[in-house]
Amino acid sequence: MKVLLVFAHPEPRSLNGALRDVAVRELEAQGHEVRVTDLYADGWKSEVDRADFPSLTRDERLVPAAASKKAFETDTQTQDVKAEIEKLLWADTLILQFPLWWFTMPAILKGWVDRVFAYGFAYGVGEHSERRWGDRYGEGTLAGKRAMLIVTAGGWEEHYAARGVNGPIDDLLFPINHGILYYPGYDVLPPFVVYRVDRFDESGFESVAERLRERMRTLATIAPIPYRRQNGGDYLIPSMALRPDLGGADTQGFALHLEDGGAEASRKTKIA
């Protein structure tokens, strides 16, 4: 396999840095090729702005989606963005690794998504008709590839459980897993999440490292999250509403978009 790991922590001597090294070493030990984008080390620019679109004339109004489309089509993206797109096309597996800050990714990683996931590349792909609403949610440029998150959180696992005060971790990560990764076509694997990371001692670290190694060994085989395909018949066009006969009467929220109609999520709730 070819694996791209995008790393978003400012301190290499952090738990995140140590876990990244564990993941990379295990993948290489398995014979995989690994490339790492280290956003802080690279001095990644986080903001979408005029500098991203060199072909924009001085007085031209910046319309981000239109400018993104034009830059991708005319090959006038900036060099840093082109390099990341090349890596995404090279890799068959993408890993995003980050500390959970305010229940989502750090700004620098969001800026990687905002700038690299260009119109015509990651969105605005495919035809819109009575039978299809673009190539997205299971189809698209990155279809056939796998993606997963490695996330560290300061809070307790219980606080992210089905009925925990923060909200369920799977729902908090849905805008990323479904909205950012599944959207351009990735098969999204269950995330690897570590909790209470401020309290780690050496034996705690070794047990997490071993869990992570195991996940790295099953990267090619583990079943993806069973999100519904947009153009597979489950959604009405053009409202893109889930068909009334699907999803189950007692399912609501993000769980509706799982193929088993949220049965798994509901089961989790009952266990917890």
Place this chain on the structure above:
Amino acid sequence: MKVLLVFAHPEPRSLNGALRDVAVRELEAQGHEVRVTDLYADGWKSEVDRADFPSLTRDERLVPAAASKKAFETDTQTQDVKAEIEKLLWADTLILQFPLWWFTMPAILKGWVDRVFAYGFAYGVGEHSERRWGDRYGEGTLAGKRAMLIVTAGGWEEHYAARGVNGPIDDLLFPINHGILYYPGYDVLPPFVVYRVDRFDESGFESVAERLRERMRTLATIAPIPYRRQNGGDYLIPSMALRPDLGGADTQGFALHLEDGGAEASRKTKIA
């Protein structure tokens, strides 16, 4: 009222820029004081990094939460962060305005949250005991103040409905409304969301502008989203799980954290 509007669009001549002007003018017409933080115009720095903590010694490991705590306690935060905290303490109402990019805020606004919402200010506040788990989710430094989002989206409203393919807009915004705004104490008002913003003509704009003016007139009176208070007895300590007798048997996901047990969310589902 004193209103702080934090604006996160790179183009002043955009729909977002026009809506910001509409909001500010209406608020001023009502006699309110308004201050605007224009993140792009200010050249806001999005990344939490060593430069944020001038008192960190050269070889010291950067632990973001610990460094944030120390900088806040010792008054060694950078000037840009101090200025924003001063504005947050000044304002009794906070508005965050942004285009929805990849189902959440642009990187530059996330960077404002990551850097300004310091340890000791927006989190890490209050005691942990058998009766309280810190001052958060309805309590905290910013309690008694109101906050709301103004959001523009390219997609169709139907796609963000209860059963729409993107997921319900209220759930997509939950990590922001509940996790970023309610967490440090704000009463969070229902968001103002505009859809299909790439297709606007003049009459379309005027009708949205009038809706926005109306929302600005009711800023002080509209009922906040009824999130449950963490320390009000609804959650078990220390698991912070919602009490088994609350939330309703058929409620799951984020709707559990609404005081009416998701009745409203469930009602919406049935209407849609």
